[in-house]
Amino acid sequence: MKKQYAVIGLGRFGSSLAKELIELGFDVLGIDSSEQTVEKLNGILTRAVIADSTDIEALKALGIGNFDCVIVAIGNDIQSSILTSMLLKELEVKTVVAKALTELHGKVLNKMGVDRIVYPERDMGIRVAHQLASPNLLDYIEISKDYTVAELSVPKRLSGLSLKELDLRVKYGCSVIAINRKDSVTIAPMGTDILNDSDVMVIIGNNQQIIDFEREFID
Structure with a gap:
């Protein structure tokens, strides 16, 4: 079976990453809190949904624990990024990748056991x-x-x-x-x-x- 990815946060970085994964032939679930953002990617991604990624019940309902890799690409909300990453580790997602905005943000994600931390701007x-x-x-x-x-x-x-x-x-x-x-x-x-x-x-x-x-x- 081909790998399944979920991308949380569909801003410029997240949407670009999600689209590229689709081009590479993978199934991609896109998650964002903005209805407008999700509408733009409906029909492009395998599935795009509106959800609050800091709500563990919402993540469970999406079956997030079944995905091979979940990428936390949340924009400028460091608190949401950290809380989302924490919940994904709690739900035993196989691989969690997170975008970090600062070195300190990255250190916190690393302490939480995030598998890979990326610094797109840096x-x-x-x-x-x-x-x-x-x-x-x-x-x-x-x-x-x-x-x-x-x-x-x-x-x-x-x-x-x-x-x-x-x-x-x-x-x-x-x-x-x-x-x-x-x-x-x-x-x-x-x-x-x-x-x-x-x-x-x-x-x-x-x-x-x-x-x-x-x-x-x-x-």
């Missing part, structure tokens, strides 16, 4: 800053406090080099885990793979390793 700010600092940086995703995955377009000066010649692992400690080309993607490329200036390298390493590589090789 993370987007970090990604945009890195993209502005390096024109060849297409995307930048922190996967932990130590490791980052970065997408870098191959500059002309590296075109024609093999990964063995580039020798990223030995020189910088980071690794090319994929090469995106116009018509194909090479996962776990070999040392003999040749880079072209139309390629995109997907690199994993810690922040400093990737910065050091960018400074020396990226135009």
Whole structure:
């Protein structure tokens, strides 16, 4: 059976996430306290309902405990976000993901046992800053406090080099885990793979390793 998701809070972040999950082929229940917001997503999501997520009986009536993952995407009401997350853990939802507005908000959610905490505004700010600092940086995703995955377009000066010649692992400690080309993607490329200036390298390493590589090789 395909996974079932519930998204609580259908503002910009929540509705975007819910729509993308639908596009990926999953069943999605959308929950919001605004009738107008719910009406906009009726017919787009698997189901959209008006409910107070801080009411445990309302959550039980929706069968929230049966969902594989529930995302708390409540906007600016930190109290409701915390109370909703607490009730979801009490109802033994398998996986609870919550949007945090501040570091303190995130710490509280973490103490409550929320499985994953996301900081959309902070993370987007970090990604945009890195993209502005390096024109060849297409995307930048922190996967932990130590490791980052970065997408870098191959500059002309590296075109024609093999990964063995580039020798990223030995020189910088980071690794090319994929090469995106116009018509194909090479996962776990070999040392003999040749880079072209139309390629995109997907690199994993810690922040400093990737910065050091960018400074020396990226135009």
